Every structure is written in C-alpha cells, then in structure tokens.
Amino acid sequence: MNTIDFNRHLITNQNALESFAFKFTHDYEDANDLVQDTMLKAMRYSQKFKEGTNFKGWLYTIMKNTFINGYRRTIKTRSLMSTHEEIPTAQFINGATRNSGENKFMMEDINNAMNKLQPEYLTPFIKYFEGFKYHEIAEELNIPIGTVKTRIHMARGLLKKNLKMYTKEFSAESY
The missing domain is CATH 1.10.1740.10 (RNA polymerase sigma factor, region 2, helix turn helix motif)
Structure with missing residues (x-):
C-alpha cells in the first residue's frame, strides 16, 4: 500500500x-x-x-x-511521587526519626528475603510488582494463569514470613 x-x-x-x-x-x-x-x-x-x-x-x-x-x-x-497531603502525619515523624543506617538494614533484609525466594516464585512476583497483569506474566513465562497466581501468592507469604519483624515494629510505632 x-x-x-x-x-x-x-x-x-x-x-x-x-x-x-x-x-x-x-x-x-x-x-x-x-x-x-x-x-x-x-x-x-x-x-x-x-x-x-x-x-x-x-x-x-x-x-x-x-x-x-x-x-x-x-x-x-x-x-x-507523593504530596504531603497523601502522607499521614505519623509517617512524617517516622521518616524524620529514622536514620539512613536503619533504612540500609531494612533494604538489606528485603533484598535477602527476595534472594531466598526460588526463581519460579521470584520472577512472577517481580513482574506483577512491575505492573504486569496475570495473563501477561502467564504468556511470557509460558505457564498457566492459575500457576502465576499461586506463585505470586506464595512469594508474598514467604516475604511476609521473612520480614515479619518489620510488621511488629511498624504496628507498634503507629501508637
């Protein structure tokens, strides 16, 4: 044409x-x-x-x-991007009192927890975190959509388990 x-x-x-x-x-x-x-x-x-x-x-x-x-x-x-209206006042206090050393340790813990995940759980979890939809991940990895959902769910559970010390810390700080 x-x-x-x-x-x-x-x-x-x-x-x-x-x-x-x-x-x-x-x-x-x-x-x-x-x-x-x-x-x-x-x-x-x-x-x-x-x-x-x-x-x-x-x-x-x-x-x-x-x-x-x-x-x-x-x-x-x-x-x-966030504006001050979207951040609760409690978050300002936590952010102001935390030093960069604590943040570094948190990031190390997150990275360690991610590294503990098996690749079959980590890959779909990262793709989902990046904004891909379940069906897109399934097509790219050539696995059923149910398997993608299960692996993402398992990855979340393992990450929660490996990072549970932070859930207690943050829930205690909110008071």
Missing part, C-alpha cells in the same frame, strides 16, 4: 478511533491525545502493516497498546 492510500485509510478511520479512544479515557481531550498518538505511531510503523489484513483492527491494537503503556507509565509515576 502506498503512502497516499495509507493516509486515506488513516483519515477514513479517524472518527472510529475517536469513539474507541473515548471508551478508554472517558475524557475528550485525553481521547484526542490518544488518537493523535495512535495516528503518529501508525504512520511511523506503516511499513509493518500487512496489506490485505484488517486496517481498523490494526489501528485499534496500536491504540489499545498505547493506552495501556501510558496507563502503566502514569501509575509508576504516581507511585514514585
């Missing part, structure tokens, strides 16, 4: 993309941004479109993946 035909197909499907984007974002401006990102990616990767396949489906797939990647990026950014 030449560039002119490709662009014509792209413009023809723009309204359908806008409707589809709104279902994801529930906001017109965000939907327009998503459509724009999708169209730019489609033009950038136009050579990857296989002529004779479903063009609209190809565009929808690009949009869905763009939305999911943007959502993951937003979640990671929000989890890293």
Whole structure:
C-alpha cells in the first residue's frame, strides 16, 4: 500500500478511533491525545502493516497498546511521587526519626528475603510488582494463569514470613 492510500485509510478511520479512544479515557481531550498518538505511531510503523489484513483492527491494537503503556507509565509515576497531603502525619515523624543506617538494614533484609525466594516464585512476583497483569506474566513465562497466581501468592507469604519483624515494629510505632 502506498503512502497516499495509507493516509486515506488513516483519515477514513479517524472518527472510529475517536469513539474507541473515548471508551478508554472517558475524557475528550485525553481521547484526542490518544488518537493523535495512535495516528503518529501508525504512520511511523506503516511499513509493518500487512496489506490485505484488517486496517481498523490494526489501528485499534496500536491504540489499545498505547493506552495501556501510558496507563502503566502514569501509575509508576504516581507511585514514585507523593504530596504531603497523601502522607499521614505519623509517617512524617517516622521518616524524620529514622536514620539512613536503619533504612540500609531494612533494604538489606528485603533484598535477602527476595534472594531466598526460588526463581519460579521470584520472577512472577517481580513482574506483577512491575505492573504486569496475570495473563501477561502467564504468556511470557509460558505457564498457566492459575500457576502465576499461586506463585505470586506464595512469594508474598514467604516475604511476609521473612520480614515479619518489620510488621511488629511498624504496628507498634503507629501508637
């Protein structure tokens, strides 16, 4: 398909993309941004479109993946950034009184607990912690989704067991 035909197909499907984007974002401006990102990616990767396949489906797939990647990026950014309104006052006191030596020991304990996990538990747990969904982990590791859920559950239990000294410490400090 030449560039002119490709662009014509792209413009023809723009309204359908806008409707589809709104279902994801529930906001017109965000939907327009998503459509724009999708169209730019489609033009950038136009050579990857296989002529004779479903063009609209190809565009929808690009949009869905763009939305999911943007959502993951937003979640990671929000989890890293906090404002003072989101942190309880008790957390300020604990953070101010703790020294970096205590934090270093805590991190060492966490790393030791993680290193004690068998790879079949650690790998799915880390993927889940990074924001991957159960089905994505199952596909990547080529194991059933139930096995992924079980391994993540087991990893959590083992980590709780190996780090239980901190649960007692933090629950005692909250008083």
